[in-house]
Amino acid sequence: MMRMLHPVWSYGLVSLQFISIGAILMTGAWWSSYWIGLSAQLIGVILGLWAVYVMRLGRFNIVPDPRDNSDLVVRGPYRWIRHPMYAAILWVILPMVASDTSMQRLAWLLVLVLTLILKLHYEEYLLNRRFGNYRAYQQRSYKLLPWIF
Secondary structure (H helix, E strand, C coil), X not given: CHHHXXXXXXXXXXXXXXXXXXXXXXXXXXXCCCHHHHHHHHHHHHHHHHHHHHHCHHHCCCCCCCCCCCCCCCCHHHHCECCHXXXXXXXXXXXXXXXXXXXXXXXXXXXXXHHHHHHHHHHHXXXXXXXXXHHHHHHCCECCCCCCC
């Protein structure tokens, strides 16, 4: 059963992620109007670029499925956070919505957060199946936010 749902689930989550990000971008300002928000967005951009650099662009996968030739990356931001790309998205999007809030943006933000949480749990399920040492990595790192989650 999991094999049959696997691609649908993976691409469905990615699609929902991009739809919600696109809806947020189309319904208001892209940059926070507050220096603290801009600082958070800059942190998000830096974290995202750092994660892509460490992962290597050719090995990066937009869907949560581990590639056949992949290795478990535990250096760079992955040393502390198992999903730094998801964290980077939130560091950029949260100040964006907080700075230019509407009910529509808040609804799409909720969809995005729930989608990312579902996606990271699903990805961890797949990574546990793929890598025997993933459980040990989970014990010494955080999912999304160091010291919190």
